[in-house]
Amino acid sequence: MIPAKHWVETLTHTIHRYFIWIIITSYFIAALLPGFGIWIREVGLGGIVLFQNKIDFSLPPLMLSLLLFNAGLGVKTKELTQLAHKPWVLLSGLLGNVVTLLSVSASL
Numbered sequence: 001m002i003p004a005k006h007w008v009e010t011l012t013h014t015i016h017r018y019f020i021w022i023i024i025t026s027y028f029i030a031a032l033l034p035g036f037g038i039w040i041r042e043v044g045l046g047g048i049v050l051f052q053n054k055i056d057f058s059l060p061p062l063m064l065s066l067l068l069f070n071a072g073l074g075v076k077t078k079e080l081t082q083l084a085h086k087p088w089v090l091l092s093g094l095l096g097n098v099v100t101l102l103s104v105s106a107s108l
Contacts, residue, residue: 015022030037045057083090 040059040063043059045059045062047054047056049055
């Protein structure tokens with residue numbers, strides 16, 4: 001029997017090695033069989049009422065939050081401390097995101 005740690009390491013190494021091909025294949029599958037993606041979009045996970053506004057939870061934002069959380073786990077603490085010494089880099093990135101969002105929403 002293969003130890004669990006070895007199995008997980010092998011799987012993650014394989015995914016890392018063939019990541020671009022996995023992504024391209026998933027796009028082709030999604031183009032040919034869009035039903036699964038449409039189903040995911042419609043999955044509701046409940047909701048709450050906060051300050052007289054109903055907030056609905058669905059699967060795509062949950063998947064995005066898990067993806068971003070996972071990406072955040074990969075950030076080195078040394079890089080974060082260096083960013084604290086260069087706030088203009090952080091502010092310029094924030095400004096770029098805000099301007100992009102405003103320009104896209106203005107064009108709609």
